[in-house]
Amino acid sequence: MNTALPNAPTSGSQHPDSMGMWVFIASELLFFGALGVAYAYGRVLWPDGFAAASRHTDVVLGTLNTALLLTSSLCVALAAEAPWPRLASRLLACTVLLGLAFLVVKGIEYRHEWQEGLIPGPAFRLGDGEAAPQGAQLFFAFYFVATGLHALHVVGGMGWLGVLAWGRARGHARAGSGPLAVAGLYWHFVDVVWILLYPSLYLVGRHP
Amino acid sequence: MTQPPDPARRQFERAARRLLGVWLALLLLLTASLGSAYLRLGVFNTVASYGIALVKMALVVLVFMRWRDADAWSRAAGFAAACALALLAGLTWFEARTRGPAPVPWQVPGQLPALGAGVHASAIDASAVASAPEARPDGAPPDGQFGPAPVSRRAPAPPGNS
Numbered sequence: 319m320n321t322a323l324p325n326a327p328t329s330g331s332q333h334p335d336s337m338g339m340w341v342f343i344a345s346e347l348l349f350f351g352a353l354g355v356a357y358a359y360g361r362v363l364w365p366d367g368f369a370a371a372s373r374h375t376d377v378v379l380g381t382l383n384t385a386l387l388l389t390s391s392l393c394v395a396l397a398a399e400a401p402w403p404r405l406a407s408r409l410l411a412c413t414v415l416l417g418l419a420f421l422v423v424k425g426i427e428y429r430h431e432w433q434e435g436l437i438p439g440p441a442f443r444l445g446d447g448e449a450a451p452q453g454a455q456l457f458f459a460f461y462f463v464a465t466g467l468h469a470l471h472v473v474g475g476m477g478w479l480g481v482l483a484w485g486r487a488r489g490h491a492r493a494g495s496g497p498l499a500v501a502g503l504y505w506h507f508v509d510v511v512w513i514l515l516y517p518s519l520y521l522v523g524r525h526p
Numbered sequence: 527m528t529q530p531p532d533p534a535r536r537q538f539e540r541a542a543r544r545l546l547g548v549w550l551a552l553l554l555l556l557t558a559s560l561g562s563a564y565l566r567l568g569v570f571n572t573v574a575s576y577g578i579a580l581v582k583m584a585l586v587v588l589v590f591m592r593w594r595d596a597d598a599w600s601r602a603a604g605f606a607a608a609c610a611l612a613l614l615a616g617l618t619w620f621e622a623r624t625r626g627p628a629p630v631p632w633q634v635p636g637q638l639p640a641l642g643a644g645v646h647a648s649a650i651d652a653s654a655v656a657s658a659p660e661a662r663p664d665g666a667p668p669d670g671q672f673g674p675a676p677v678s679r680r681a682p683a684p685p686g687n688s
Contacts, residue, residue: 340600340604344603347608359618388549391590392548394590401538509590510586517563517575521559
């Protein structure tokens with residue numbers, strides 16, 4: 319086992335694998351971008367329905383989740399800079415725990431939405447006894463597709479960073495600063511996607 | 527824990543201060559975004575929420591992802607993806623602006639009942655035809671409906687009856 323780890327962190331963007339990650343991020347940008355365009359189309363066509371539906375999302379939990387992801391991005395960025403392998407490993411473990419907290423909060427939100435009848439389908443209702451305006455179901459269809467796909471990306475990132483945290487703590491060369499910075503690029507991109515989802519899902523039509 | 531040499535330690539402390547500052551700025555922007563959503567600003571609610579989101583994205587990409595350190599090919603990949611996304615959004619926008627929300631002739635404007643609600647598709651179709659508003663004698667679309675008048679699905683009358 320090669321236990322030699324470079325002490326001085328290298329820039330992730332200069333790592334040979336970083337270009338592959340940037341290309342992957344570019345493809346992901348188009349993947350989530352197409353969803354975003356579909357959302358914009360629906361919101362322009364049915365502004366009242368999207369606003370009414372958005373008011374039924376949990377803005378407190380959504381804001382909490384945004385803060386959790388931003389903090390997790392900080393941990394990854396600090397880990398990529400840390401010259402001590404053990405500190406980097408602990409910061410990565412913190413990132414995984416914050417990702418787990420994000421998923422738990424998201425699960426609580428899904429449970430509330432299930433109980434309120436906000437799942438698109440025959441039993442869909444907005445909870446106030448009135449007929450749902452046009453577009454409200456489409457909003458929640460987008461909500462579940464976008465947040466579900468995002469959650470899958472979070473799970474993937476947690477697994478990747480978890481392996482790196484484990485390897486970094488044991489001095490594996492494959493968990494060095496280069497691979498860590500490349501994984502960090504992926505995690506930050508997942509954060510960027512959520513930054514755009516947050517106003518689209520939680521902040522529409524909130525003013526009295 | 528083995529202590530790294532002083533220059534590496536100092537470099538980490540500098541980087542940590544910068545990253546913590548950016549993180550605090552991100553949290554402040556998050557608070558501003560949430561607060562602005564509760565103000566009645568009209569169209570500027572959307573401008574503010576997405577403007578703040580763009581600033582947050584820029585901070586993450588420039589500082590956390592170290593965009594400035596990326597090589598030229600990586601930047602080119604990101605730029606090409608942004609261009610393709612802008613093309614997709616632009617074409618969608620033009621399509622949306624040039625195609626009116628005309629329903630198909632047998633469909634009244636609105637969301638159809640879900641098939642799982644105990645209504646068969648053909649029943650929905652038949653009820654929609656029956657309840658579709660009739661065209662006005664002057665050929666204009668019926669009240670509350672966009673586009674051309676709905677086309678009748680009945681067979682045309684024989685020529686001798688006209």
